[in-house]
Each structure stands twice: as C-alpha cells, then as structure tokens.
Amino acid sequence: MPELPEVEITRRSLVRWMEGRRVDRVEVPDPAAIRSTRSTLPSDAHPDGVAAVRARVEGGRLVEARRHGKRLGLRFDAGDLLVHLGMTGRFTRGPADRFVRVCLHLDDGSAVRFVDSRRFGCLVPTDDLDADLAEGLGPDVLLAPPDARGLGERLRGRRSVKAALMDQAVVAGLGNIHAVEALWRARLHPDLPCDRLGPADLVALAGAIALQVRWAVDLEDGEEVAYVTEGAPNPFTVYGRAGGPCPRCGALVERTTGSGRATYACRGCQRA
DNA sequence: CCCTCTGTTGGATT
DNA sequence: CAATCCAACAGAGG
Numbered sequence: 001m002p003e004l005p006e007v008e009i010t011r012r013s014l015v016r017w018m019e020g021r022r023v024d025r026v027e028v029p030d031p032a033a034i035r036s037t038r039s040t041l042p043s044d045a046h047p048d049g050v051a052a053v054r055a056r057v058e059g060g061r062l063v064e065a066r067r068h069g070k071r072l073g074l075r076f077d078a079g080d081l082l083v084h085l086g087m088t089g090r091f092t093r094g095p096a097d098r099f100v101r102v103c104l105h106l107d108d109g110s111a112v113r114f115v116d117s118r119r120f121g122c123l124v125p126t127d128d129l130d131a132d133l134a135e136g137l138g139p140d141v142l143l144a145p146p147d148a149r150g151l152g153e154r155l156r157g158r159r160s161v162k163a164a165l166m167d168q169a170v171v172a173g174l175g176n177i178h179a180v181e182a183l184w185r186a187r188l189h190p191d192l193p194c195d196r197l198g199p200a201d202l203v204a205l206a207g208a209i210a211l212q213v214r215w216a217v218d219l220e221d222g223e224e225v226a227y228v229t230e231g232a233p234n235p236f237t238v239y240g241r242a243g244g245p246c247p248r249c250g251a252l253v254e255r256t257t258g259s260g261r262a263t264y265a266c267r268g269c270q271r272a
Numbered sequence: 273c274c275c276t277c278t279g280t281t282g283g284a285t286t
Numbered sequence: 287c288a289a290t291c292c293a294a295c296a297g298a299g300g
Contacts, residue, residue: 003280003281006280039293040281040282040292040293040294041282041292042293042294070281084281084282085280085281086282086294087279087280087281087294088279088280088281099295099296117294117295117296118279118281118293118295119293119295120281120294121281159287160288163287175280176279176280177280178280258288258289259288259289260279260289260290261279274300275299276298276299276300277298277299278296278297279295279296282292282293283291283293284291284292284293285289285290285291285292286290286291
C-alpha cells in the first residue's frame with residue numbers, strides 16, 4: 001500500500017490507538033516479518049527477532065512515532081523499532097486474518113496488528129533509530145518539501161524526471177503513483193530528462209509535489225489506512241486511467257511501462 | 273482447475 | 287545511468 005501518505009496515516013493511527021496504553025504481550029505468527037536489516041525478503045529473518053521485539057516492546061508504551069519518507073520509526077520505553085510496510089503492509093485494529101504477521105496486545109484488551117499479505121514488509125529492532133530512519137534518504141517531501149532551487153540541485157543528469165523522483169535518495173516519500181500524479185500537475189512528461197528542466201519547470205514541480213502529497217494525506221486522514229480502497233472509485237487524475245480523457249486538455253491518457261512500472265501521462269499537456 | 277498477467281515495495285545484476 | 291529480474295503473494299481474467 002504505501003507511499004508517504006499511507007505511512008503518515010499509519011503513524012497517526014498508531015499514536016491514536018496506543019496513546020496511554022501499555023503493550024502487554026507481543027504475538028508473532030510470522031517470525032520472518034522481523035528482520036535485522038531493512039530487507040524485503042522473508043528469508044532475511046532476524047535470527048532472534050521475536051525475542052528482540054519482545055524485549056523492546058512488551059510491558060512498555062509507545063513513546064513516539066516518527067516517519068521519514070516511507071519509513072516509520074516507533075520508539076517504545078525499552079527500545080525502538082523501524083518499520084517498513086513493503087507493498088501490502090498495514091497496521092489495523094480490525095479482526096485477525098490469515099495475513100497477520102505481528103500482533104500487539106494492549107492493556108485495554110484491544111489489539112493492533114501488522115498485516116501483510118505479500119510479506120515484503122518488516123519490523124526491524126534497532127539501537128539507533130535516528131540513523132536507521134534517515135540513512136540513504138533525501139529530504140522528506142512532506143516535512144521538508146524541496147523548493148525549486150533544492151529540486152534543481154537534486155534532479156541531475158539525463159535520467160528521466162520520474163525515475164529521479166522515485167529515487168528515495170533524491171527525495172523521500174514519492175512512489176509510482178504520486179510521482180505520476182505530481183508530474184501531471186506540473187505538466188511535465190515522466191520521460192523528460194532532468195537536464196532539460198528549466199527554472200519554471202522546477203517551480204511547477206516543487207509546487208506540484210507539495211500539493212500532491214498534502215492532497216493525498218488529507219484524502220486518507222481519519223480513516224484506517226485506506227489506499228485505492230476496494231470498490232471505491234479511482235481517486236487519481238491519470239494513474240490507472242489509460243484510454244480516458246485528460247481532464248485538463250481532453251487528450252487520451254497513455255499508459256507506458258518503464259523498468260517494469262506502469263506510467264500514465266498525457267502527451268497533450270505534459271511536456272516531453 | 274490451470275495458466276498468465278499485474279502490482280502501491282526495494283535490491284541485485286547485467 | 288537504465289533496463290531487467292527477483293522476492294512472495296493475491297487477485298483478476300482467459
């Protein structure tokens with residue numbers, strides 16, 4: 001599920017759900033969800049992961065939940081956890097299902113579960129949360145949205161502007177969907193090379209990124225992590241709308257594939 | 273029932 | 287650099 005907005009909603013939800021509560025017990029139906037590094041692979045399970053998580057979490061309270069890009073940092077009384085949601089990871093208070101990987105039982109009888117059908121997500125016990133949270137990441141696009149000048153310094157070379165925006169070392173938080181949407185807002189085609197971006201493009205792009213991310217966070221705020229909610233209409237402007245009309249110029253939205261990822265854009269109004 | 277394709281993540285390899 | 291494959295699955299479609 002996650003790009004930055006979903007991780008941010010997850011963060012807020014966890015704080016609300018766990019505020020003032022003590023974690024009585026941690027249950028780990030899938031020990032491979034606990035990793036010693038941020039790996040997407042269940043085969044990189046932390047050898048003593050379950051014990052490491054219990055030592056940090058059981059009997060204590062959530063002190064703080066922070067986020068950098070798509071990473072989440074949970075600070076408990078006795079230690080910290082770094083969380084990555086992968087593609088399908090989420091925290092929920094809903095009923096258990098067969099995809100529950102970790103379950104936190106709270107002292108009021110409720111439970112907060114990490115659920116992840118595809119198993120790319122992980123919890124990482126850490127002794128240096130600050131470093132692990134930020135390592136290798138560019139500025140967070142919500143907390144420290146880059147301005148035109150900052151983007152100009154970071155979007156370099158001949159690589160496509162979309163590839164650069166999705167590179168978490170360039171800016172942290174944008175994934176496929178929101179990169180596509182922000183580029184549409186900025187009227188820039190995803191394939192446009194960074195070195196052909198002019199000053200006006202950078203101004204447009206900086207504004208578009210900030211708007212896109214704030215729009216997405218607001219869209220999902222108050223809910224329990226809903227992404228492209230099942231059955232709900234597609235909330236995006238061009239993402240997932242191949243063959244439909246561009247709402248700005250009426251040309252047909254095109255779908256292309258670059259490095260295995262679907263890209264949507266309008267040739268009519270996004271400068272290539 | 274089976275097969276193929278797609279996918280919101282990241283990393284390794286070519 | 288970029289393109290490709292891969293991880294581990296679900297779900298949709300044929």
